[in-house]
Amino acid sequence: MLRPRNGSIQHDTIDAMKFNAATTIPQGLDAYIVHVYQNEKGLSTPADKVDKQLQGAITRETKELKFKGGVGETLVLRTQSGKPAKKVIVVGVGKKPVKLDQIRQATAAAVRHARQSHFKTVATPATGGKRLGFDEVAGAVVTGAVLGVYHFDKYLNKEDKLPNITFTQVAPSANLRAVKQGITRAQVETDAVRLARDLVNEPPSEMTPSELARAAKKTAQQTGLSITVLDQPAVKRLGLNAYLAVSKGSQEPPKFIRLEYRPKGRPKRKVVLVGKSVTYDSGGINIKPSRGGMLEEMKMDMAGGAAVLGTMSALPKLGPPVHVIAYMAATENLLGGGAYKPGDILKSYTGKTIEVGNTDAEGRLTLADALAYAIKKDKPDEIVDLATLTGAAVVALGNDIAALFSNNDQLAGRLEKASKQSGERMWRLPLPEDYNELNKSAFADITNSGAAWAAGTITAALFLQNFVGKTKWAHIDIAGPAWADKDKGYLRRGGTGYGVRTLLEYLRA
Ligand code: BES
Ligand code: ZN
Ligand code: ZN
Numbered sequence: 164m165l166r167p168r169n170g171s172i173q174h175d176t177i178d179a180m181k182f183n184a185a186t187t188i189p190q191g192l193d194a195y196i197v198h199v200y201q202n203e204k205g206l207s208t209p210a211d212k213v214d215k216q217l218q219g220a221i222t223r224e225t226k227e228l229k230f231k232g233g234v235g236e237t238l239v240l241r242t243q244s245g246k247p248a249k250k251v252i253v254v255g256v257g258k259k260p261v262k263l264d265q266i267r268q269a270t271a272a273a274v275r276h277a278r279q280s281h282f283k284t285v286a287t288p289a290t291g292g293k294r295l296g297f298d299e300v301a302g303a304v305v306t307g308a309v310l311g312v313y314h315f316d317k318y319l320n321k322e323d324k325l326p327n328i329t330f331t332q333v334a335p336s337a338n339l340r341a342v343k344q345g346i347t348r349a350q351v352e353t354d355a356v357r358l359a360r361d362l363v364n365e366p367p368s369e370m371t372p373s374e375l376a377r378a379a380k381k382t383a384q385q386t387g388l389s390i391t392v393l394d395q396p397a398v399k400r401l402g403l404n405a406y407l408a409v410s411k412g413s414q415e416p417p418k419f420i421r422l423e424y425r426p427k428g429r430p431k432r433k434v435v436l437v438g439k440s441v442t443y444d445s446g447g448i449n450i451k452p453s454r455g456g457m458l459e460e461m462k463m464d465m466a467g468g469a470a471v472l473g474t475m476s477a478l479p480k481l482g483p484p485v486h487v488i489a490y491m492a493a494t495e496n497l498l499g500g501g502a503y504k505p506g507d508i509l510k511s512y513t514g515k516t517i518e519v520g521n522t523d524a525e526g527r528l529t530l531a532d533a534l535a536y537a538i539k540k541d542k543p544d545e546i547v548d549l550a551t552l553t554g555a556a557v558v559a560l561g562n563d564i565a566a567l568f569s570n571n572d573q574l575a576g577r578l579e580k581a582s583k584q585s586g587e588r589m590w591r592l593p594l595p596e597d598y599n600e601l602n603k604s605a606f607a608d609i610t611n612s613g614a615a616w617a618a619g620t621i622t623a624a625l626f627l628q629n630f631v632g633k634t635k636w637a638h639i640d641i642a643g644p645a646w647a648d649k650d651k652g653y654l655r656r657g658g659t660g661y662g663v664r665t666l667l668e669y670l671r672a
Contacts, residue, residue, distance in 0.1 A: 235268050235269055252276060301342040365462070368443075389423040413499060436489045437489070441529065483670050585664035598613075
C-alpha cells in the first residue's frame with residue numbers, strides 16, 4: 164500500500180496559491196498579467212496602460228508574433244525598468260463580450276505559465292462593470308488559477324517542486340470589497356472542486372466504498388455537517404435490494420452515506436442531492452471490454468458522489484438558506500462468485516421488480532433505491548442526481564457537455580442558469596412518455612437495460628423517473644464531463660469535479 168489508510172486525501176496544490184486584493188500594484192512583482200481581446204483593433208485598457216509604460220512593446224510584440232488574443236494564448240515580455248513588474252504576461256481572453264469562462268481559461272493559462280517560469284508573485288488588474296460584477300470576475304480569476312494549476316501528484320516521486328504563488332488583484336478602492344468577496348467565495352468553491360477531483364483521481368483500490376465513507380466522515384467533522392453511514396445489514400433491513408444486488412460481486416462492503424446541512428434560520432426549501440457512487444465499475448458479469456471499455460478510467464464512476472460530497476463540504480462556509488441532504492449509495496461493481504447475474508429479478512426499495520438485463524447498467528439500480536429512499540425519508544421539495552450513467556451521453560454530447568433531464572421546467576431552468584454561470588455546460592434532453600416502452604420487461608415490472616444502442620441516455624433517465632414519483636426531480640448524466648482525457652483550459656487530465664460549482668450556484672438561494 165502506498166500510504167496509511169487514514170492518510171490525508173488532500174495534498175500539495177492545496178496551498179500552492181495565496182490570493183489577495185490591493186489598491187496599488189505591489190512592489191518587486193515577478194509578473195503582471197494583462198489581457199487582450201481577439202479581433203479588436205486596440206488593446207484592453209490595462210494592457211494599453213502597460214503598453215505606454217513600455218514604449219509600445221506590447222503593440223510591437225503582438226504584431227510581430229501574430230498574437231491573436233485567442234483564449235489562453237500567452238506572451239511574456241521583459242521590462243527594463245522592473246515596472247510594473249519584472250515580466251509582463253499578456254494573455255488572450257478571446258472575443259468580446261467576454262464571458263466568465265473565458266476569464267477562467269485565460270487565467271489558468273497565465274498562471275500555469277507563471278508557475279512553470281518559477282514566478283512567485285503575480286498581480287493582475289481587477290475588472291468589472293455593468294455586465295459582469297467585480298466580484299464575479301475576481302472569482303473567475305481565482306477559479307481559473309486554482310483549478311488550472313491543480314495536479315493530482317500524491318503518488319508522484321517528484322524532484323522539481325514548483326513554487327507557491329501569491330496572486331494579487333489590483334482594484335479601485337470603490338471595488339475592493341467586491342473583489343475580496345469574490346476571491347473568498349471562489350476559494351471555498353475551488354476547495355470543494357479540488358476535493359471532488361482528488362476523490363475521483365484516487366486509484367480504485369484506495370477509494371473503496373469504505374474509504375469514500377471515511378472521506379465523507381472527515382469532511383463532515385471538519386465542516387460541521389451531520390453524517391450517517393449505514394452498513395450492509397442496515398441497508399438490507401431497509402430493503403434497498405437493487406442497490407445491494409450491485410455490491411454482491413465485491414469483497415468490499417457497500418456503504419450508504421447520508422450527509423446533512425441545515426442553514427441557520429428558516430430554510431427556503433429542502434433539496435436532496437444524490438451522487439452515483441460506484442467506486443469501480445468493471446461491468447460485472449457483463450464485463451466491460453478491454454478495448455473501448457475504458458476499464459482503467461472506471462474509477463471515475465463515483466464522480467457524481469464526489470461532486471455531491473464536494474458541494475456539501477462548501478455549504479457550511481457559504482451558508483445558503485437551503486436545507487440540503489446528500490446521499491451516496493457507495494459500492495463496487497465486480498464479478499466475484501456472489502455477483503448478481505443477468506436474468507436476476509430484484510425487488511427494489513419501492514417494491515417495483517427489476518429484471519437485470521445487463522449488470523453493467525448498475526448505476527440506475529443504485530440510484531433507483533437511493534432516490535426512492537431519500538424521497539420517502541426526507542420529503543424534499545426537489546431532488547437532483549448526478550451520475551456517470553451512460554456511455555451514450557458521451558456519444559451524444561461529448562466530453563464537455565452533460566445531459567440534463569427534469570420533470571419540472573422551472574427546476575431545469577434554474578439548473579441551466581446556474582450552469583451558464585459556472586461554465587459547466589449541460590443540455591436538456593426529453594423524457595418522452597412513449598419511450599418507456601423500451602424499458603419493458605417480460606418477467607418483471609421494468610428492465611435495467613432498455614435497448615443500449617437506441618436512446619441509451621434517455622432510457623436510463625426514464626428508468627430513474629419510475630422511482631421519483633411526483634417529486635420535482637432533475638437528473639444530470641455527467642459521463643462525459645466528469646473526466647478529462649487531457650489538460651484543457653482549467654481542467655486537468657483526470658477527474659474534473661464537474662457539477663460542484665453548478666450545484667453551489669443553484670443552492671445559493
Ligand atoms: N459507468 C457506466 C457509464 C459510463 C461509460 C461512464 C463511459 C463514463 C464513461 C455505466 O454503468 C454503464 O456501463 N452503462 C451502460 C449501460 C448499458 C449496459 C445499458 C452503457 O452506457 O453502456
Ligand atoms: Zn456500468
Ligand atoms: Zn457505472
